[in-house]
Amino acid sequence: MTIFAVLLGAQLIRSRHMTEQREQGDGRMRAWVVRAGEYGQRETVALENGMLLAGWLGLGDLAEARTRDDIRALVAAAYPDEGAYTIGNWTGQLFRFVHEIQPGDLIVLPLKSLQVAVGRVTGSYEHRADSPDGMRHVRRAEWLVTDIDRQTIQSDLLDSMGSLLTVFELSRFGAAERVAALAEGKPDPGRPDADEFAATLTGPTKLFEEVHRRDEDDPLTLSVRDFLAVWGVQRRHPAATEYIKDELEERGLITVPPFTEGTLDSRITVLAGGAEPDESGTSAVSRLSLGTLTSVAGPAVTHIIKRAAELLRPAEEPEQPNVAYRVSNLDSANRMPESVRIGDGVETAMTLMLLHGYSQLPVLDPDGRLRGIVSWESIGRARLADPAAGLQAATVRGQEADGSDDLLDWIGVIEQSGHVVVRDHDHKVCGLITAADLTVQFGTRVRPFVLVEEIEQRLRRVVDRRIPLDRIRKVVRERPERVHSAADLTFGAYGHLLRARENWAALEWRVDQQHFLTALEECRVLRNDLMHFSPDPVTDDQLLPVQGLLELLRSMDPQS
Structure with a gap:
């Protein structure tokens, strides 16, 4: 059999399987996010007309595009200057929109109001040639609820909704069942495998007590996310990790693997590594490294023991920094x-x-x-x-x-x-990183900087146009003569500058001053947060206040 025959046969099997799924359904509930534009510019039309709208300006009818290759060819023709990665990424999203999303599937639409809408797909793909460009790729939908408070949605599901893609499936952590609960007006029930016990660890003392209460063959295991929550921390900044490390050291504890490794959903085990020697004169660390517990431990605990022995072995090289991009x-x-x-x-x-x-x-x-x-x-x-x-x-x-x-x-x-x-x-193999993974990862990391930079640029321009230099210099305590424009101000100085009544009046903005200054302060805090390295990305939910401030600035000064 030639390679071409094998490829053709595999493609026919795949097409037949997908057709059977479309005709019969596989009985599995699915949930999707279809955004209404990067800044929600299509959401009003979507909600008022009961539809999902994919953008892609200048792209024609996809109704006859039966395969990924068909869609790829149309996308490549519509966007000849785009590279292979972008064409492939857009092809995948549009294939989902046209073919994979099925009537009956649940749909999620994050809104500019910081709320979330949930609906159910009711129709197949349509192309509406007489609609404005950017609103021609349509799926009919019934919106079940349009005012879900994000605070009723747990952070892991919100993080899943934070993808930069326009069309993607919510497939992790029991997402479809949880979205169905939201559609019924219920709060997010949480992931099926959620660690309810971890929620009881309301502070470091509780965690320390629990670790010391447990036997060595039943160690405390939880996610990095839940571990950080014990200290009220969401991301692993150097200051936070140093503080937590000092607390662990004072209590004689270690985490395996180190809590600075892996993602926020990675599992770690907290062990008592500094307990005094037992009757045999050996420490818990030595007993772990000698394997004396492996006879009574299961496979998971045995792996923890082996990893602990590696971590606690005398170091031959200087210790690596607490936080790095691993x-x-x-x-x-x-x-x-x-x-x-x-x-x-x-x-x-x-x-x-x-x-x-x-x-x-x-x-x-x-x-x-x-x-x-x-x-x-x-x-x-x-x-x-x-x-x-x-x-x-x-x-x-x-x-x-x-x-x-x-x-x-x-x-x-x-x-x-x-x-x-x-x-x-x-x-043992545990993962595979591709160039596409890097593109998504660093795209996610660059986005907050781009948003904050645009906010700062817009503030500079409007301040330079409307507020005299002598009043700008008044908010600078040291050597104000070195300030020649708003570009010489720190970000935090804008809050002090615009708090003055005469400066705020000079902007001629018809918005509430106090709410604006509050949003500006939230942006300043995030900006400072970004300046401190963390291996954990900023979530879409954490970016919402910044996006809101930027949209406000754009609407008040559209020409800047």
């Missing part, structure tokens, strides 16, 4: 990728890559360790040399990073090869 800080580094095993056929690899739209797959040994990479390129090269070449011939050497490595050291490799496989501390 490979493990990316979600994809902690998500087991699709893979093939030694002994599988090359057809298995090709089928998996077709089904999931992947360009490569890790090849693993029976213990889950990396033995190489198989890709479309490596299969093509192997089949050129031997039309009957199998998986072994098509497997090439793969790049492998440890989760604790500095991510910046791997960016060049990912850029060149398109990916890097991630291994855990047992050298």
Whole structure:
């Protein structure tokens, strides 16, 4: 059988399976987010007319585009100056909008009012050529509730809604069932696997007491997010992590792995590492490292013991900084990728890559360790040399990073090869980072800076136009003569400047001064927060006040 026959067969199987799902339904509740534009510019039309609206100015009718390739061709023709990544990303979103979203699915629309609307899809894709450009790609929907307070939605679901994409599925943490509860006017019930016990750890003392209360073979395990919440912290800033580390050290505790590794949803275990020696004269650390507990511990605890022994072994090198941008800080580094095993056929690899739209797959040994990479390129090269070449011939050497490595050291490799496989501390594969993952990750990180920068630029221009220089200089305590324009002010100085009645009056803005100054202060706090490194991204929910302030400035001074 030729490679082309295999590819065609796999594509036919996939198309038939998707058709059967559309005709019969798979019985699984699904929930999606379809945004109404980056700044909610389509939300009024969507809500008032009972519809979902995808943007994409200048893109024609997609009704006859049956496959991803059909949509990709139309997108590429409409946007000839865009690169392959952007075309592929937009193709995926539009394919979801046209084909994957089904009547009966739940839909979520985050609103400019800081509320959330939830509805149900009622119609198939339509193209309305006589509508304004940007509002021609339509799905009918019934809006069930349009004023859900974000405070009734738990942070993990809000974070999931914070993607920069316009069309995406909410698939993690039981999202569909939780959205269904919101549609019925109920509060978010929380993730099905939520750690209710972690919610009882209302302060450091509670956590310390719980760790010391437990037996060594039943350690306290919780997410990094819940661990930080014990100290009232949402992100891992250097100051916060130093403070928490000092508190742990004073209590003789360690976390395994360190709470500075992984994502906010990664699990860590808190251990009493500084307890006094027992009757045998050995510490808990030594007992852990000697493995004396492994006979009574399950597999999960045994892994914790091994990791603790690594962490507590005398260091041969200087300790690394508490907070750094590690490979493990990316979600994809902690998500087991699709893979093939030694002994599988090359057809298995090709089928998996077709089904999931992947360009490569890790090849693993029976213990889950990396033995190489198989890709479309490596299969093509192997089949050129031997039309009957199998998986072994098509497997090439793969790049492998440890989760604790500095991510910046791997960016060049990912850029060149398109990916890097991630291994855990047992050298087993636990994730795969692609160039697309980096693009999304750093795009998310750049966005807050772009928003704050535009706010600052708009403030500078309006202040320079409306307020005399001598009054601008009055808010500067040291060497005001060095201030030549608003560009020489710190961000915090704008609050002091606009608090003065005569300066506020000079702007001629018909908005409430106190509310504006409050929003400006929230933006200042976030700006200062951004200046302190943290491996955790700013969530969409945390950005809402900044987006609101920017929209207000744009509406009051649209020409600036």
